[in-house]
Amino acid sequence: MSTQNxxxxxxxxxxxxxxxxxxxxLMYGASWNYERMQNLGFLxxxxxxxxxxxxxDTPEMSEAMKRHLEFxxxxxxxxxxxxxxxxxxxxNEGNAGGRAISGIKVGLMGPLAGIGDSLIWLTLVPICFSIGASYSAEGGLLGVLIALALINIINVPLKYFGLKFGYSSGSKFIQESAARGTLDTITNMAIALGLVLVGGLIPQMVGVTFGLQFTQGELVVSVQELINGLIPGVIPMLLTLLMCYLVRKGKSPVFLIVVTLVAAVALTALGVLTVA
Structure with a gap:
């Protein structure tokens, strides 16, 4: 057998x-944070x-760990x-395939988040708690225990077999893609898809509502409605691009979060912004 094998x-x-x-x-969500969301749990x-x-191999291990500390x-x-x-x-790839690994993660996390939200949060959880509620109509914890048991009877096996299937299908996918030379193309497509999906979430995740209004006689013009009428979602987009620019310039995300929070409170107190 060769040394490589x-x-x-x-x-x-x-x-x-x-x-x-x-x-x-099973403890994946215990370390969620505002800066990079679930990166600590994933690592x-x-x-x-x-x-x-x-x-x-400390340098190799450190490089791999840093890669999985990304958003x-x-x-x-x-x-x-x-x-x-x-x-x-x-x-299969090691640190040499770091870009491909990050790209596949970005490409998969958006679509699977949508599927998981639809099947788990919007379907499984309401059904299970509706069943549980019928057993707790007159009080007691029995219904809660039943609901939690029903959810995890489905949820836990999904995690277990999802991990096993992801590993086995991932190995096969890499071997076939490497043989055809298509891994780079798929990686670029996954990165592009992930960026499009993340960009589409900006108007939902970033909320900026102006409280300024101009009055002319009986006519009241809202700055927020005026901006939305001209270019919907432009303010969240510009704010996100500004944050990306500052991060690229070396500003700490935590520092930017604190500054944004302070600015939002101050502008709201002055009436420039309002709570949506």
């Missing part, structure tokens, strides 16, 4: 490693695979599937 065999992710990842995936889930792949946000039930795909890519 021996090294790949030694670094192969075993079922026990995937089980460790699954156990950590925490990935650590067993990264330790298996990179061993005690990440998706539905928690879908995260293990993406983690499985990322683990397969780490195993």
């Amino acid at each position: 021996t090294q790949m065999s030694e670094n192969a992710i075993t079922p026990s490693v995937l089980n460790k990842m699954f156990g950590r995936a 925490y889930m990935m650590v067993p695979a990264l330790k298996k792949i990179y061993k005690n 990440f946000n998706t539905h928690q039930t879908a995260a293990p599937f993406i983690g499985g795909v990322a683990a397969a890519m780490e195993e």
